[in-house]
Amino acid sequence: MNAFIMPFLPELILLLGGLVIFVITLGDSLEKRARTAAITIALALLAASVLCFGQEAVLFDGAYRIDAFSQLLKLIISAGFLAIVILGGNLPDIRPAIKPEYHLFLTLSMTGLVMLVSCVDIITLVIALELSAFPLYFLVAMRREREGQRIQMESAIKYIMFGIAANGVMLFGFSYLYGLTGTTSLPEMMVKLQPVMHTPIAIVGLTLAFCGIFYKLAIFPFHFWTPDVYQGSSNETASLIASLPKVGGVAVLVRLASLASPDNTLIPILLSALAIVSMFYGNLIALAQKDLKRLLGFSGIAHAGYALVGFVAFNQAGFASALYYITGYMVMVIACFVVICRVSRDGSNVAISELAGLHRRSPLLALTLIVGLFALAGLPPFVGFMGKLGLLTTALARGHLALVIIAVLNAAIAIYYYLRVIREAVFGDDGGDQTPIVLDRSTQALCVLLIVAIIVLGVAPSPIINAISGSLAGLNLPLPPAAVY
Numbered sequence: 001m002n003a004f005i006m007p008f009l010p011e012l013i014l015l016l017g018g019l020v021i022f023v024i025t026l027g028d029s030l031e032k033r034a035r036t037a038a039i040t041i042a043l044a045l046l047a048a049s050v051l052c053f054g055q056e057a058v059l060f061d062g063a064y065r066i067d068a069f070s071q072l073l074k075l076i077i078s079a080g081f082l083a084i085v086i087l088g089g090n091l092p093d094i095r096p097a098i099k100p101e102y103h104l105f106l107t108l109s110m111t112g113l114v115m116l117v118s119c120v121d122i123i124t125l126v127i128a129l130e131l132s133a134f135p136l137y138f139l140v141a142m143r144r145e146r147e148g149q150r151i152q153m154e155s156a157i158k159y160i161m162f163g164i165a166a167n168g169v170m171l172f173g174f175s176y177l178y179g180l181t182g183t184t185s186l187p188e189m190m191v192k193l194q195p196v197m198h199t200p201i202a203i204v205g206l207t208l209a210f211c212g213i214f215y216k217l218a219i220f221p222f223h224f225w226t227p228d229v230y231q232g233s234s235n236e237t238a239s240l241i242a243s244l245p246k247v248g249g250v251a252v253l254v255r256l257a258s259l260a261s262p263d264n265t266l267i268p269i270l271l272s273a274l275a276i277v278s279m280f281y282g283n284l285i286a287l288a289q290k291d292l293k294r295l296l297g298f299s300g301i302a303h304a305g306y307a308l309v310g311f312v313a314f315n316q317a318g319f320a321s322a323l324y325y326i327t328g329y330m331v332m333v334i335a336c337f338v339v340i341c342r343v344s345r346d347g348s349n350v351a352i353s354e355l356a357g358l359h360r361r362s363p364l365l366a367l368t369l370i371v372g373l374f375a376l377a378g379l380p381p382f383v384g385f386m387g388k389l390g391l392l393t394t395a396l397a398r399g400h401l402a403l404v405i406i407a408v409l410n411a412a413i414a415i416y417y418y419l420r421v422i423r424e425a426v427f428g429d430d431g432g433d434q435t436p437i438v439l440d441r442s443t444q445a446l447c448v449l450l451i452v453a454i455i456v457l458g459v460a461p462s463p464i465i466n467a468i469s470g471s472l473a474g475l476n477l478p479l480p481p482a483a484v485y
Contacts, residue, residue: 093347
């Protein structure tokens, strides 16, 4: 029994935690208790991910694989989950009566994400994708209504409609792959696809299967929901949507991309085209934005394009670079959202002009914002620079010179609008409003940890890159039968 429980401990903690919060939601005025439970679950999840690191097993007749790859990503996701819960604070833009339900849906979404990285079967993969996505639809709609404004409802509807469309296309692609191979198991599918991978139906099936993941990553043309959902949802919900699902999306994309043969030329061309369009679209439209969350939304589209550059290489180094980059992006964007959540007085959206004089009102928040935006811009010595360098190096090694040049050009465009935000925070005229922003100890600790993580991941990237590369070595390969439960 212990051999089964230990590998599955993070999932069990989330499932049990979801049940506890569900019981809390049955009472009245228990928002503080629900928040305490959410923090406890996040801490327990992080501890369990560390404790179970290195465990291996194949569960549910081979449909669910716990290995170095999934355990490493669970550790990353659990750290991000804890940061999101701390960042949420008292959820000022969520009505007190539904705050327990907010924490319940947040925990359920995390359960889906944690399960997602271990799924090696199409059926379990789709179930985990939906479990991680459906609670987010509710979280977007839970934002407190303002007089004459119900933008959160419009955003939730857009989010759901695009999600349904993308999932439908993805399932259609999976049906092609199943028809070709006669199996829903990804390891078996990888073996059976190799002889027919160059046929049109295999390429079309795999491309359509990518679409559900492109939606999670906000890759063009599945990006239209992104800026509206960021702007319409509460600051805390937007911070979640902008960070953790992208880590899960890249993890699944790695598993699906490994199904294609490395010498296939058509799929890399397709991914290159999507990366280029995503980078240009996101960066150019971000130049005109005045709302900070909307700017980060368009910026996220561009960064998803950067992540695709690693997949164009179609080798282990490229996949590792993409995973390293999206891990760094998670830390960078959470740092920016910490600032948004604390600058906003009542949970309302933050315009770039509202950051004026931030260095006087809260030096720590200003420093967090500067480090986060410098990292997103790809400046050394932060993680964004090393992430982009790794992506471009792997793409260049495979001969994609034009793609590398275009990515560098887009990075230069992005520097302009990031520096515009920093200029406002440091040199902007605050109109005499120098009211200090008081930070609680948990927020102070979170800011310091995020700054340290952004710098350390950039200065010393080898440990995390080596860990990711090592975890990819046995990707989609079955474990010995003795490990199956």
